[in-house]
Amino acid sequence: MTQPAHLLPVTLTVNRRVREFEVAAHHTLLDVLRDDLALTGAKECCLVGECGACTVIVGGRTVDACLMLAIEADGSQLTTIEGLAEGGRLSAIQGAFLDHGGVQCGFCIPGQVISAHALLEANPHPTRAEVDEGIAGNLCRCGCYEQIAEAILATARASGTAKPGAAEIAAPGER
């Protein structure tokens, strides 16, 4: 009754590294990231594309990895939460999440940070309404939405008032 899973070859560029492997046709991108590539930053929660805990960037667009089959992503460039910090240095948006109190339990945070990162890539100076819209697909039960929005807006401000590299983010409660 159990057919051996039919495996298909897939090539993905994940966080700038080319990965070639075989996947079962019914396995989602989230299954493959977590179980085959040991990238567990993207989280499993609702598995119906509502919570955003598994948000990753595929070909420049955010997707819920639970809704995409791995074979659909064949040939794509992927960025996951593991790909944002370079050489152990947090990206500006990652640091801003910490400085503004945007992180509590942290389970939704990989998805939130990826959505925030993608929002700022597409719209470097969003309004508050655009920020709320941009993270509307990412549930946070700790209720950190205000602080996450502050983090995104502060990152945008910092990138606009100084040349890249000189950005300093105002941090409440720091120094």
Place this chain on the structure above:
Amino acid sequence: MNGRVGASPRRVGGHERVTGEQAYVADLEIPDVLHARLVTVDCGRARIVSIDTTKAAQVKGVRLVMTPADLPVPMPRFGPQFVDRPVLAVGETHYHGEPVAAVAADTKDAAEEAARLVKVEYEELPAVFTVEAALDPGAPLVQDPSLRPDDPLSATNVLREHRVGWGDLDAAVADLVVEHTYEFPMVTQFAIEPHAYIAAPEGDGISVWSTIQHPNWLQKVIAGLLGLPLSKVRILSPDPGGAFGGKQHAKYEPLVAFMALRAGRPVRLVLSLEETFQAVRRASASIRVRTGFQTNGTLAFQDIAADYLIGAYADIADRVVGKGSYPGCGPYRVPAARILARSILSHTTPSTAFRGFGAPQVNWAVESNLDEGAIALGIDRLEIRLRNLARRGEAFIPFDTPADGDWEQSVRRAAEMIGWGTPLPPGRGRGLAVGIKSGPTTGLSYSTVRLLADGSVVVYAGTSDMGQGARTILAQIAADELGAPLEWVTVVMGDTAVVPYDQQTSASRSSVLMGNSVLHACREIQAKLRAMAARLHGLDESQVLVEHGLVRLPDAELPIIDVLLPGLGSLGGELIGIGEMRKEGDTAHPLGGSVAFFEFNCTAIEAEVDRETGDITVARHVTVSDVGKALNPLQVRTQDEGAAIMGLGHTLMEHYIFDDAGRIRNLGAIDYRIPTSMDLPLELESDMVENEDGPGPYGSKGMSEGALLCVAAAVNGAVREATGAVIRDLPLSPERVWLALQEQGGA
């Protein structure tokens, strides 16, 4: 230094959380692990006729199909209050989603397929899903009376009745009596991390990983069920990804432990979000409030009857009912009071702890009824609260801890922030409510602190950091007391083989109880440093003072490291401090112990309603908590604002919907809505009152639940002022508000 107490440094563990490195239970890689799935039947209550595992066992990669036949006889049961929950349902299921069998396989796919192929023949039985049905004299019993042999209530669906009161209610005279019944819906914790468990045989013992809040409770449960000494049961509990009470007590860990022992291999069970909804929820409640007022607004009496619909097994729900209803009269001077709260069993998901622990239900009713009285008397709703509010030191509950704060400050601050009494924009209304919750009544928290030879610090504390930030708070205390930079402090949690005993992480206790424990451990190290400094400098110990990371001598002030290094000598080593904090119980007290502190909050709302759709817009949401001392102001703010938003969830949108078979119709994230970034108040402002008058370190109090307690009544007050609509059911969904507006229009 920015890591000291009172500062808001970056969260300890924050780096791991923004990089994806933080490993939650479902992220752990355990070699040779089997993947488990649960087998359930599709109704609320059923008689199990037979379970055929033949086809399931033939699926390639399946290693175990576990049914009640594979477990000891009688079926092992467990529970924090009553020993009533079976490892697997035996003979009969009692709620939709209760497992009757489970499979374990080499792959998730095989487990999934095998679970579908377990053939369960069952017969649906009559069941009770509401308070009315459960109390019907002809109602089927949810629990077999043999589970509670000496209990006079065991032949009914009432698990327990809790009675508290004072004064002579029957003799009390009031100018106005207002009596109404209020409904609070079933809602669920919805931590974004679904519950997850792993068990692995380890030599002559077992290791269990769990998303649990109380690893030491779980250790006792597993040891008891398996007949093992505590020392052979290791509970590993990585920081939970949100818990909110839903992860306090054991759920399916015992099942997974039995499966691992039977399979002889590690077994892993990660619940789906839908299964998590079926596993944990808040008790719904139907609450009748009869309030007596004098013409000037003074309270004459409160008479409260609260029926909480708990589920099929008690879990900690009966404690929720007793403790949550206990401060039901609120923080007011009430000459005569009677509170009767009943925990009523039903064929539904076992309800359990959920932020607020039974208090939000009664608060919704009592604060709303207070508004009704104020409106009937023509008294301002702020004024009526201030008039009756207990003053500091007043024994507002005659046999308990007196009022432990200047609560009026919080109320006045919130009123000022919302602009109470100032002209309203057209179409808007304001509401204001206060909430109070009893803190822990007993507690025991041990900790170990090691000051290492280079001045860095390791803290061992059994608290779970599930987002409330305990790891950061405890690190700040140690950094402050021992003079280490925050980055030099490591806090070890979540491993019963390494970390000393902590009773539990609940009731907003950890900053107070574990905080004091860590403080005591640091003070023990400071005492050792004092002795060292006296020896090194030829002084009497009384001439040496150690505080905030400094050693003060009569003529010098040294950093701790300058005493530690020479003091430890050529062998090096370290200084070790042991902390212990007890909150003793009192068997004569209605709750088994007086309250360590009260959480106090005042919430004020400005809202408007779309009369065409019934949709509420919360224009402004103000929340003010009395926190004693903010050990980390940013974390206080995020806990308060997070609780406020969670409160808006049960106020505006959240509720389980059942069908006739007792199935939850809106399982999962599509049909059960929680607040998103698009559902926030247009303005959300939080503030805190700090009088350093709490029992915790530096005068702190617990504070993580307060801002949720009274949101519903405050929003309802604003809706009523904006529209005149009178609503006594939650949530205030557009449909419900629209219907109330129609009724009002027809009246």
